[in-house]
Amino acid sequence: MARTGSGTLLYRRNIKLDSFLKRNTERAVYERIRAYEPCVVVSASGSINKVYMHVVLSDERVYLTEYPPRALTSACSFRRVRDIELINDLPEFLSGKDREFCQHIRITYLTEKPAAKSRDWLRRLPPAVSPSRRNSHCPTIKHTFEGKEYPAHRNQNENETEEVLMLPPTRSASWPNQESLGLLKVPHPPTQPPSKSPSLYSRSSSSSPSPSDQRLNITETGQVQRRIGSVLSRLLRRDEGNNKEGMEAELHLYAVSQTSRLYLHLQSSWFSFIIRSTLLLDPLYRRRCSISSCYPPDKRLPSISLERTAHLFGQLSAELLQEEIGVESLYLLLQELRTAAHRNVTLRRLFWRSSEVCAFLVQTLEESLHGCQSLSGVYTADQLLLSTLIVQTLAVMFRETEVEPARHILLSAKKGALASRMLNALICDPELQSENPGSLADLELQALLADYLDAACSLLFEMLLLGQEASRCSPADNSLYVGWILRVMQPHPHLLDFISYQAQHVVLVLSDLQESFLSPAQSVLLFQRCRLLLACLQYNSQLAQHLRSNFREEFRFSVKMSYAKEKLPPHYPISQPTLRLIEQILTLHRLSHSNTSALTFE
Structure with missing residues (x-):
């Protein structure tokens, strides 16, 4: 259910669903899928009412697809989410252990009223275009869950109307007649011009186009007859009368697995999204991520290949780990690593698979911030600059990598030994012991120490998110949860x-x-x-x-x-x-x- 950097899945891998997603989504979308899990779904307007479906989670959206998968549609975008809560209740429509172990997740979001021109665009499509993509809206279908039947209405418009449902290339006995659906023709999206030669700083999938701003790429040949009175158009017109701009709506997900991590993945994805979206409002951060003001967040270059990224990361790692590296060279290499990690999520995943680099950074932080400082009792500018850079680099590596199994394996090994060292290394005395209080040099050190403490808080925040996920794991996994993290740091002076x-x-x-x-x-x-x-x-x-x-x-x-x-x-x-x-x-x-x-x- 959780995706690794190479595209494989962790825990309960659903080969059919994964193959469907890989075949029917663009690479940039597929690589950003974090997790999927079967749930009972109830939408705000009741168009989807207690239907057993797959919830597919990407970095920017929540998608829904049938069980088994036939079409994929957007449920809500994180940019419109206002809250994600875990509700303590016992759903009446469930029974037995499913009712007892169910996790009821409520997503509160703002609806978006579709523009009239969107409906006109649907109507004005030429009747005989030869699209390479085919899209449909599924009418009422019956799905069963625990021996009960629930109507599987498809609610396209209540969330994000620009998304298009996907139709499989073949029709099964359970799939309705295609002509009766009034399928719409959707022109093939324009192809992007070829990018320049890739480098470690190329804009990667971490800066991939937002799925909310483009249609999913579904390859299929053949012609589809367009009808104005299609199911999708009727739903658009119906929901336009009910939804107003900014109206709050709710999506209810009932995860029936006792070991479900869907709530944690949702919260982590949402936090990552709102943090990234807020920081992108800062021009300095956009420049660091190679996102200039002339490129809006939804216009990014395609990512370089995994093989090319791995090769470049291996070269940089070898330079970092060479013996007797100077402080200045180390600082420049770490700057390169941090900048590349901001732009490339694949590199962040590779970082956790390379245990030597993470252990090296933790050891360097211990020596830089505590080893030398303990001898003189005074921080130096070089120590604070290097320590801040190390902590910032580690914090970046945590972002959007919670489904990377190598991260959990590395940090939890030997009862969380490396995680313990990282936690204790980042804590320091916030009071500056200065030899010349009030001097210009003292003020500069105060500013550098404040920068470090800010960075340390950001890294500790990422560790707490990791602990929140671990707290819902098996009791046998008794490390890395939130209480353990705070307890590990407790003896620190x-x-x-x-x-x-x-x-x-x-x-x-x-x-x-x-x-x-x-x-x-x-x-x-x-x-x-x-x-x-x-x-x-x-x-x-x-x-x-x-x-x-x-x-x-x-x-x-x-x-x-x-x-x-x-x-x-x-x-x-x-x-x-x-x-x-x-x-x-x-x-x-x-x-x-x-x-x-x-x-x-x-």
């Missing part, structure tokens, strides 16, 4: 000071002491810090007590939701999720102030 530093900056941002709007990078950092504080309050009693004892008054009187709403621009994708985190933190502090047991908001 500077942990409480490190957490206090992160909490102080949350208070500073959310109080009236800072009046300006937050930049995209500042908003993302606030989101990550809030996730860290919430994890401390929920999963570690010592850290929770520390925060309540030292920041109770600040969160009670200084932090206001009104301030947060003023400083988080509404057009940032990360603003609404951040506001919900802040509200949860404030609720926990209010509960602790009234001596009420804390709630869990996971």
Whole structure:
């Protein structure tokens, strides 16, 4: 159900579905599919009502397809998602163990009213075009689940109307007459011009076109007769009368597997999407990812091959791991690695398959930040610059690689030995021990230390996401979950000071002491810090007590939701999720102030 970098699947591999997706989607879309899982689906308008389907999850969208697969359609885009929740209930339509172990996931999103010209475009298609793609809308079909029949209506418009359903090249006995569907002709999408010679910095699938902005590529020959009164057109017209721009809708997914990780994959994918989308609003970040202002996010060059990426990564790794490498050469090579990782998700997957590079970075961080500093008691600019670069590189490697099995294998090996070293290496004393307080050199070191602490919070946030997924694994896998992560760091002499530093900056941002709007990078950092504080309050009693004892008054009187709403621009994708985190933190502090047991908001 989880995809690896080479396109194979981890755990319960569905060969038929995987073959269908590989055959019927563009390479850029297929390579970005993270996971799929069978679920009972209920859509907002009831067009899909308790239907057993496959939920297919990519980096930017949730798709649905029949069970077995025949057509693929978009359920919702992460850019319109407002919340993903795990509902604690017992669905009445399930029975026995399926009802007991069911995970009810509710996705709340904003609908998008289709433009009138889209419907006109459908109507004005010439009747005799020879398309290389064929698309259809499936009428009512019966599927069974636990001995019950549920109507499998297809709800095309309630979510994203620009997506097109896909029809298999052959017709089975269970598939209705094609002519009765009123199939629509969709012209073949224009081909992209050939790209330049690939390099390690080529824009990769991590910068692939958004599936929401283009139709899925389905190859098929033959002609399809177009009818104005098609099922798809009727659904478009029907839902246009019901949906308004910005109206909230819900998609309910009922995962019946006891070991389902769909909720975790959904949350991780959503977090990655809103973080990336928010950061892309920053021109500096776009330049780092080789996304200039003249190229919108949905216009990217095709990725280079896995073989070419592996070759270039191998060359860079060999240079990094050579003996007696100088600090300046090491810094330049790490800059190259970090920049390439920003642009190439395949490289990030290869990083986890190369255990030597990860272990080397952790060891270098230990020596740079703690080994030398412990001798003199004073940080140097070189130490802080190198340490920040290492932590930033590690944080990038975590993004969008949660379904890479090599990552979990490497970090959980020997009871999480490497993960433990990474966690303890990134924690440092946030107080600068300066020989010349107030000097220009001291101010520069303060700024460098602040940059490092920001980067360390981002890496710890990625580790906590990893821990959230591990917490739902088998009890035998007793490492890497959130409680374990916090417990591993607990003996560190500077942990409480490190957490206090992160909490102080949350208070500073959310109080009236800072009046300006937050930049995209500042908003993302606030989101990550809030996730860290919430994890401390929920999963570690010592850290929770520390925060309540030292920041109770600040969160009670200084932090206001009104301030947060003023400083988080509404057009940032990360603003609404951040506001919900802040509200949860404030609720926990209010509960602790009234001596009420804390709630869990996971």
